[in-house]
Amino acid sequence: MTxxxxxxxxxxxxxxxxxxxxxxxxxxxxxEWGLIMTATELDIENAExxxxxxxxxxxxxxxxxxxxxxxxxxxxGSMAGGPGEDDSSGGGLLDSLKxxxxxxxxxxxxxxxxIEAAERLTxxxxxxxxxxxxxxxxxxxxxxxYLE
Numbered sequence: 458m459t460x461x462x463x464x465x466x467x468x469x470x471x472x473x474x475x476x477x478x479x480x481x482x483x484x485x486x487x488x489e490w491g492l493i494m495t496a497t498e499l500d501i502e503n504a505e506x507x508x509x510x511x512x513x514x515x516x517x518x519x520x521x522x523x524x525x526x527x528x529x530x531x532x533x534g535s536m537a538g539g540p541g542e543d544d545s546s547g548g549g550l551l552d553s554l555k556x557x558x559x560x561x562x563x564x565x566x567x568x569x570x571x572i573e574a575a576e577r578l579t580x581x582x583x584x585x586x587x588x589x590x591x592x593x594x595x596x597x598x599x600x601x602x603y604l605e
Contacts, residue, residue: 461602512587514579
């Protein structure tokens with residue numbers, strides 16, 4: 458299935474540029490979005506049915522990258538906060554270590570909310586990519602390539 462994704466690299470670059478505003482208006486930074494998209498695979502649901510084929514975002518791997526998303530957010534926050542920020546963080550290193558080994562019970566709801574937000578945004582991206590391909594009369598070609 459690599460062939461079908463190779464055939465839309467240029468289209469993805471175009472949609473990436475067009476999608477920048479949606480990312481900027483989301484809760485994710487561009488760095489976080491890059492990680493989210495790295496963990497997301499695009500698939501075509503019902504590819505055998507031209508009328509019902511739909512590009513979907515497979516976000517199954519998102520929970521695995523949540524700790525790294527938090528690292529990115531922490532790094533960005535500490536860069537913005539400057540010196541002395543660690544004094545008011547409340548737990549700092551200990552909280553980070555607890556979170557890394559799964560002892561931070563308070564973050565599970567937050568992680569789930571962020572996963573759901575990422576799922577919505579990645580599906581919006583997949584929808585936009587499909588619209589782009591359709592407008593360029595490439596959707597049918599991509600759908601067929603997916604089946605091969």
